[in-house]
Every structure is written in C-alpha cells, then in structure tokens.
Amino acid sequence: MFSFLFKKEKQLESLIYQYLENLGKTQEHFLKAMDTCLDDGICGEFGFLIEQTHKFESKADEIRDEINYLMYSRALIPESREDIMNLIEQVEIIPRIFELILHMIRTQKLKIPDAFMLEVKDLIRISVESCELMIRQIDLMLKKRHGIRALLSTIDHNESHCDHIERSLMFKVFDSDLDMVHKLQLKELIVAMGEISDQADRVSRRVNILTLKRRV
Amino acid sequence: MLPLLGGVFLGWSLGANDAANCFGAAVASRMVKFRLAAGLCALFVVVGALAEGRAGIETLKDLTAVNLEQAVAITVAAALTVSILTVLGLPASTSQAAVGAILGIGFFNQEINLAGLGKVLACWFGTPLGAVLAALVLYRILGALYNRLPISLFQSDMLLRAGLVAAGSYASYTLGANNVANATAVFVGAGTLSVFAAALIGGLSIALGVLTYSRGVMETVGRKLVRLDPFSALVVVLAGGVTVHFYTVLGVPVSTSQAVIGAVLGIGIIKGAQTIERATLYGILSGWFLTPPIACFIAMCLHFAMHLKYIPH
Numbered sequence: 037m038f039s040f041l042f043k044k045e046k047q048l049e050s051l052i053y054q055y056l057e058n059l060g061k062t063q064e065h066f067l068k069a070m071d072t073c074l075d076d077g078i079c080g081e082f083g084f085l086i087e088q089t090h091k092f093e094s095k096a097d098e099i100r101d102e103i104n105y106l107m108y109s110r111a112l113i114p115e116s117r118e119d120i121m122n123l124i125e126q127v128e129i130i131p132r133i134f135e136l137i138l139h140m141i142r143t144q145k146l147k148i149p150d151a152f153m154l155e156v157k158d159l160i161r162i163s164v165e166s167c168e169l170m171i172r173q174i175d176l177m178l179k180k181r182h183g184i185r186a187l188l189s190t191i192d193h194n195e196s197h198c199d200h201i202e203r204s205l206m207f208k209v210f211d212s213d214l215d216m217v218h219k220l221q222l223k224e225l226i227v228a229m230g231e232i233s234d235q236a237d238r239v240s241r242r243v244n245i246l247t248l249k250r251r252v
Numbered sequence: 253m254l255p256l257l258g259g260v261f262l263g264w265s266l267g268a269n270d271a272a273n274c275f276g277a278a279v280a281s282r283m284v285k286f287r288l289a290a291g292l293c294a295l296f297v298v299v300g301a302l303a304e305g306r307a308g309i310e311t312l313k314d315l316t317a318v319n320l321e322q323a324v325a326i327t328v329a330a331a332l333t334v335s336i337l338t339v340l341g342l343p344a345s346t347s348q349a350a351v352g353a354i355l356g357i358g359f360f361n362q363e364i365n366l367a368g369l370g371k372v373l374a375c376w377f378g379t380p381l382g383a384v385l386a387a388l389v390l391y392r393i394l395g396a397l398y399n400r401l402p403i404s405l406f407q408s409d410m411l412l413r414a415g416l417v418a419a420g421s422y423a424s425y426t427l428g429a430n431n432v433a434n435a436t437a438v439f440v441g442a443g444t445l446s447v448f449a450a451a452l453i454g455g456l457s458i459a460l461g462v463l464t465y466s467r468g469v470m471e472t473v474g475r476k477l478v479r480l481d482p483f484s485a486l487v488v489v490l491a492g493g494v495t496v497h498f499y500t501v502l503g504v505p506v507s508t509s510q511a512v513i514g515a516v517l518g519i520g521i522i523k524g525a526q527t528i529e530r531a532t533l534y535g536i537l538s539g540w541f542l543t544p545p546i547a548c549f550i551a552m553c554l555h556f557a558m559h560l561k562y563i564p565h
Contacts, residue, residue, distance in 0.1 A: 042410045042413075045406050045409060045410055046406075049404075049406045110283075112409050113281060113409050113412055113413060113482045114281045114282070114283075114478070114482075116409050177405065178405045178406070179404045180402070180408065250405070250408070251399055252391075252394075252395035252398050252399055252483050
C-alpha cells in the first residue's frame with residue numbers, strides 16, 4: 037500500500053536479484069568453458085565461452101555499482117546497508133576466480149594430464165555446486181525463509197571434500213614425471229580451483245551470521 | 253501577549269531539545285529526512301497538546317496559586333535553568349524545571365499543594381522505572397511477533413523504517429500531550445489563558461522549537477540511539493512514548509529524556525549489555541537532582557527582584 041514510499045528499496049531488491057541471476061549465468065558459462073577445455077582442449081569454443089564468462093562478470097560489476105549507488109543514496113536502514121554491501125563484496129570474489137582460472141588456462145596454454153582429469157572434473161563440479169547452493173542460501177536469507185543452516189552444512193561438507201581432492205591432486209602432481217614448470221603451473225591452477233569452494237563457504241557462513249543477527 | 257513570551261520561550265527550548273527523543277534515531281540514521289521528521293513531530297506535538305494536554309495543565313496550575321507576574325517569573329526561571337544546565341552539559345528536564353520554579357513561587361506565597369507535589373515527585377521516580385518495564389515487555393512481545401512474520405529482508409527493513417516513523421509520531425504526540433503544561437499551565441493558574449488557549453499556544457511553541465532548532469540535538473542524541481540495532485531503537489522510542497503517555501493520563505508532566513534513557517537501560521537488561529556509560533548515568537542523576545532546586549532558586553530571585561522598590565534618601 038505504501039510502496040511509493042519505498043521506491044529505492046524496491047529498485048534495490050530487483051537489482052540484487054538481477055545480480056544473483058547474473059552470477060548464476062557467469063557460473064554456468066564457466067562450467068561450460070571448463071568442460072570444453074577438459075574434453076576438447078583449448079579451442080575456439082573455449083575462447084568464446086571465456087568471452088561470455090567475462091561478459092557476465094562485467095555485467096555483475098555494473099549491477100554492483102548500481103547497488104552501491106542506491107545504497108549510498110540511503111536505501112535501506114544503515115545496518116542492512118552495511119551487511120548487504122559486505123556480502124556482495126565477498127560474493128564478487130567468486131566470478132573473479134572463475135575468470136582467473138580461465139585466463140590462466142588460456143594464457144599459459146595449460147593442458148591437464150589425463151591422470152588428473154577425473155579429480156579435476158570432480159573439483160570443478162563440487163565447487164560450482166557449492167556456488168549454486170550459496171546463491172540459493174542468499175535467496176533464502178533475503179526472503180527470510182528456513183533452510184539456511186542445512187545449506188550451510190552442505191556447503192561446508194563440499195568445502196571439506198574439495199580440500200581433500202585438492203590435497204590429493206597436489207600429491208599426484210608432485211609425484212608425477214611432469215617437468216617442474218608444468219607442476220608449478222598445475223599447482224597454481226588447483227589452488228585457484230580450490231579457492232572457489234573456500235569462498236562459497238566463507239559467504240555461506242556470513243549469510244548464516246546475518247540471519248542470526250537479524251533475529252530479535 | 254508580552255508576558256506569555258516566557259512560556260513561549262520555554263516551549264521553544266523544550267521542542268528544540270526533546271524532539272530528539274522522538275525522531276533522533278530515524279534522522280541520525282538517515283532513515284527519515286529531517287524536514288519530514290520535524291514536520292511530523294511538530295504536527296503531532298500540537299495534536300497531542302490539544303487532545304490530551306488538559307490533565308497536565310490542571311495538575312501544574314493547582315500546585316500553587318499564582319498571579320500573572322509570578323507566572324512570568326516561573327516560566328523565565330524554568331527556561332533559564334534549562335539553558336544553564338544545557339550549557340553546563342547536564343541533561344535538564346523541563347518538567348522538573350517548571351515544577352521547581354512553581355515551588356519557588358509557592359514558598360513565597362506560602363501555599364503549596366502537597367498532595368499534588370507528592371504525586372508529581374512519585375511520577376518523576378516512576379518515569380525511568382516505568383520505561384525500563386515498558387521496554388522489557390514491548391521487546392518481548394514485538395520481538396516474538398517480528399520473528400514470526402513471513403516477510404523478506406527488504407519488507408522487514410521497510411517495516412522497521414515505517415515503524416520508527418509511526419513510533420516517532422506517537423512519541424511526539426505524547427511529548428505534546430505531556431509537556432505542554434510546562435510551558436503554559438501557570439498562565440491558566442494566573443487566569444490569563446483558558447486551558448484550550450494554553451494547550452494551543454504551548455503546543456505551537458514546542459512545534460516552533462522542533463521546526464527551527466532541533467536538528468543538532470536530533471543528530472547528537474540520535475547517534476547514541478543508532479548504536480542500538482534498528483529493532484531496539486524502535487522499541488526504545490515506543491517504550492518512551494508509552495511511558496510518557498501513561499503519565500499524561502495521570503496528569504503529571506515528566507521528562508521524555510528520562511523515559512528514553514530508562515528504555516535504553518531496559519534494552520541493556522534484555523541483551524545483557526551495558527547500553528549506557530556510567531559517566532552518562534552520573535550526568536543524568538546530577539541533572540535530575542539539580543534541576544528543581546536551581547529552578548526554585550532562580551524563580552525566588554526573580555520574584556524578589558521584581559518586587560525591589562527604589563527608595564530615595
């Protein structure tokens with residue numbers, strides 16, 4: 037009834053959902069790019085998907101700027117303003133990691149040896165799943181619905197699993213016959229891949245705290 | 253009209269200082285623009301003064317019988333007391349200053365309504381305690397309701413913001429209803445104004461203070477309230493309003509600042525945290541005990557000075 041009084045808040049709500057939708061698309065293109073790269077190597081399709089991922093990442097930056105502009109023009113109460121700005125700051129690290137991984141593969145012309153393929157695919161799959169769950173968790177927080185703790189626990193479980201795969205891959209890489217430069221390149225790539233689930237876990241914990249904080 | 257200026261000045265300073273207790277949190281946190289807050293506060297102060305100001309006016313006018321000259325001395329003494337204590341950085345209550353000044357003149361007249369005075373003193377002690385209780389009860393009830401509401405974060409934000417505006421308007425209403433007596437009740441006792449005219453002039457004077465000079469105090473007091481979370485700030489304003497309204501019904505003008513401080517203490521009890529610093533509490537207590545005797549003394553001095561006669565040798 038009084039929605040005209042809260043025009044900025046309505047605008048902000050729609051922008052945050054746009055941001056999350058865009059994050060979903062960035063993640064989708066990152067996954068496609070990684071699948072293409074792992075199955076077919078560095079090809080034209082891979083280059084196209086990197087551009088698509090970059091396009092959605094840039095779009096996310098634009099939306100975030102609009103969100104910040106609205107926040108600075110005093111939409112929402114100060115506490116929520118601070119919480120949402122900090123949360124978005126944390127979330128936007130993830131698309132940056134996606135881009136970093138794809139560019140690392142392209143610029144260093146990285147080839148993943150077949151012996152590590154299955155575990156790398158697993159690492160990517162579980163990391164992206166964690167991001168999907170994190171987006172769902174943020175949506176639940178914004179809608180003040182139940183289920184946040186259950187998602188936190190799944191994301192935490194995924195993070196542990198990713199850590200395990202990461203460590204196992206590291207051992208295999210340094211036990212292999214690859215030359216030292218290739219080993220170090222792969223090490224850097226694996227660490228970056230592991231960072232996705234770590235960051236999703238950090239965001240998830242933050243969302244849980246924000247939810248608890250908002251309970252009276 | 254000239255003798256009323258003391259009352260108008262007192263009302264003006266009351267509005268400038270006490271509007272912060274109603275809209276300080278909303279303005280300092282930039283949830284509401286100052287103009288809107290001041291406008292709403294001024295409007296509801298006048299409405300409150302006209303609708304429920306009568307009881308307080310009746311109580312204060314009956315504390316002692318005064319003439320117009322004494323009424324002027326009372327309002328000027330109360331205004332001076334509030335100004336001096338504000339300059340000294342001590343929180344002063346206009347209600348205590350007004351009653352202190354009335355007592356000063358009552359001593360001269362050797363006529364004080366002790367039953368009325370006892371009721372007023374009891375209510376002064378009851379104000380912070382009542383506000384603590386109101387904050388405890390309101391926090392529990394509203395908190396339980398708030399947690400059960402099936403609304404999004406954005407809707408809950410809008411609800412809190414709208415709630416703060418509504419609570420601020422209600423607190424403004426109670427400020428007008430309760431405190432209008434401080435500004436103009438003595439003129440009713442002196443036979444200069446009718447109760448309605450006193451409520452209207454007093455209400456308008458407070459509103460003038462709100463509109464012209466309340467911004468600075470709103471920002472300062474508001475920033476202290478904003479340190480609380482938004483829901484607690486809402487409960488503080490509402491509990492302060494409810495407490496002041498209770499004493500309005502009893503017909504006793506009390507301090508809105510003391511009500512708000514009591515409510516902040518109540519929130520501290522619930523959260524198990526120290527919401528008010530010890531130095532602030534000492535300041536409040538010293539202001540509390542100093543205001544009535546200072547106002548009493550100034551009123552007596554003014555009355556004495558007004559009756560000095562020049563006797564040539």
